[in-house]
Amino acid sequence: MSNDVLAQLRQTFFEECDEQLAELETGLLQMQDGATDSETVNAVFRAVHSVKGGAGAFKLTTLVSFAHVFETALDEIRSDRLEAGPALMKAMLRASDVLADLVSAARNGDDVDEALWRGLADEIAGFCGKEKAPSPAAPVSASDPAPAAFAPQPMAFTPQPMAFTPQPMAFTPQPMAAPPAFTPQPMALPSLAPAPAAEDAKAGGALRILFRPRVELYEKANDAVVLLRELERLGAMTVTCDLSEAPLLDALDPHGAYLGFDIHIVTDRDEQAAREVFEFCEEDCDLVIRREAAPAAEAAAPAAQAAAAPDPAAILNALRP
Template sequence: MTDSAILDAFFEECEDLLVALSDGLEDMREGRADGETVNAVFRAVHSIKGAAGAFSLDDLVGFAHTFETVLDEVRSDKLETDDELLRVLQRAGDILANLVDAARDDIPADRDQVDPVIAELQSFLGAEDLVEEEFVFEALSLSFDGDDSGARFVVHFRPGQEFYATGNDPALFIAALQALGPCEISVETSDLPEDFTGFTWNDGYLTWQVTVADQQNDLAIRDVFQFAEDLCDLQITEAHVDEPAPAIDIGLPDVVPTVDLTPVEPAPASDAPADTPAKTEKPAKRAASTLRVDPERVDRLINAVGELIINQSVISQRIDEAELPNSAELYGDLDDYKLLAREIQEGVMAIRAQPVKPLFQRMLRIGREAADATGKDVNLITEGEATEVDKIVVERLADPLTHMIRNAIDHGIETPEDRAATDKPQTGTLRLTASQRSGSIVIEIIDDGAGLNRKRIREIAINKGLITEDAALSEQEIDHLLFAPGFSTASVVTNLSGRGVGMDVVKTAITALGGRIAISSVAGQGTTFSITLPLTLAVMDGMIIHIGGQTMVVPIASILETIRPSPADIAEIGLSNHLLRIRGEYVPIIDLASRLGVTPNATSLTDRVLLLLQTESVSQCALAVDDILDQRQVVVKSMQGSYGEISGISGATILGDGKIALIIDPDAISAVPASEVNAQRKAQNEVSHATR
């Protein structure tokens, strides 16, 4: 393995360790922690420090050393975990993650962020701890002709019920320890009941102590217990090399008694002492079995599955052209092929899917930094962290979410003084949620701040020439002015926001992912930004439509229903605008042919089909097309690399007959100019008034 591959593996391991660290610190802040939680937090920091030392990542090593020293004091009960200490530990976890990112990107650490947190950590340590503050990683020298006995470690473990219930055997673990080096083994039997009336098979009555010699560190020992660490009480301590073997006398008799384990009938519950507390054990955490795969291999597999789906479409097309009788068995075989291709596609997509938890934890870090920078007290909450999304979607969400989290804290949530003046809790709340709805993933950023100042937004839009003074805009359309390029409500430029960029970048990034973003705001109560994204970027369900001699695809996720209008359903406005009357409402009709610059096959809207769409720019609109040909799953091919960005087109696909069909971007197609929106709304009001 090359040095770069080893370093990449280190950073991948760091991601898992940082997740464990964040989970543990969160449990500590919420009061759900026990001794093992603190140990897990300590081990995460210690593992990062040890591995970072091997790569001479001095900034990371130095900070982690101070961090783990404080955690060691906590787990030794020398420090009380009050609110102030927990706050500093949480901040230290954020800085440690930032240092890992800086090391990965090969950029220097931000000392303005790191040094104050180091000082806060050191304030909890005594003088004797600070003396040992400098940590130096020393490479190990290997010698095969000398006697280097190394260190000895004492392993003290007591299996619990879950240990035995999951089929584990202490003898196998002891054998694995013996394979590491010379061992001294003892067992404590004092907890065995004097009689076996209440004996249960899966209770852990025995405690084992194994002293393992000739070890450079405890990593190999911990590897032995990595899948059973949460199933037993485990302690691993180092014995000094210059001392004799640690005392093994833990109350053992000279001869371990032979125990007759003949099954007996369990004693009635009434025989148990009334004051015996119920025995509770912490649920065991199942170790996740994972396999790291090169992303390039997964991408090749996904491309192959895409070609399989295209091939399935080709076969379907050929069979239809052959005009075989419906009773032909070939149709049944084709249906089986379709189902199999779909199952393979879904299985492959699941390989590239990953939970949004690491992304959300990174956003929590950014949120805490923004709160500290603005002097605001913000409670950050995440929900739906286990929601899985395509890996590429998760990676591209980082930047837009960063903008939105910072904006929500900087502009949305008020200062403690302003919140107190409005009878709100001084601590603001920011929620980041993820869920799956109808084949899409929905991510929401919800704050309980002051809400959008629509009057201020409108004034800025007029000053910047984005709208005219007499423009009649709904609240939703005013809100969406935030996404206009260069729009900003900030009067002062800060490190967080106010440079006239941000929300337009967010919209561009979300649109590039095939998603849409919506805003809901209530004055004085807060604002919600909702991002709707496809679960995967590789395959989508689409409706095949015909327009001006061209075959195109409209994403089904944007289509509410299809309509074949009658003359009474159409209202003509001006020279070229039309409205669709549906269930007492009027929605604008967008002629797809005119938008794309092609000539439709039919001129009358009553001879065409209308697709009722829901987009971010217009709550509802009707897309006029010549005809609907089919509904099928299509493989999305990007056009960015070959043709750049094409307005109204999000990609392309290959149909069963081998033709290339463009994929329509409903949001871009429905984004009409403000002047046209005003004209349509004015006309809609006139039509509504005339029909009363």
């Protein structure tokens, strides 16, 4: 990619940041006044998520780290695991100002003192039950001094003879039983949501999404759990986890990305609505989105099975190393 194209993309990103920051402030003020409905909270979450996603693409590590803490707290609120009380809302309004300062510093290429944001990030992380916010990865600067050259130094050494008389040792090898053979067993995961009801199926079809994250998606602080929760807002969703590329434990890389997801959503929304969820990470995953006809009514799962369907985060957390 040429420098001119990259510069244009960067300028577009910061222009969109201005819009997202304005929407963020408006939404937070509404939440402070008691408007904690899903539409308001989701709008605030998407604003922070968009800033973080673009910052990750340009490797703005400090901006990504702070936005990630902010985004995590908002995700806890919209999942009803955290109450948007007065103390938290006061901290989030301050966080909105700090996020704007970090965007401005990134736009101008200014260095940012960690004291500007670290204390507030830790405070927000504390509301989520975490002691401290994660530190950003330190980028390598062209102005950093080069390491000193290594010059080997001579060392005087005179070998001394040492008397040694080998001693015989009795040893009788013992047979060892072969370990039992290991046969991998397939594991069936339950669907992540109730099967769509017949009346929903008649509403106008469904979306089929094949989503397989690559390592780069996680390196840029994105999370498959957050993306799946965002997709679930489009309609009744069923997810099948693809373990076909997962190796055995002795060959597993803890930093690898092995899981894929076959997602079915009963909705009248179009493909673009689903693609917007992957707006800032589409280049870091294998993604296919297509529209399909709605399933037959008899394919719906019994209500008892639907009630037992687990939370998407529970399955992903259980599969993580």
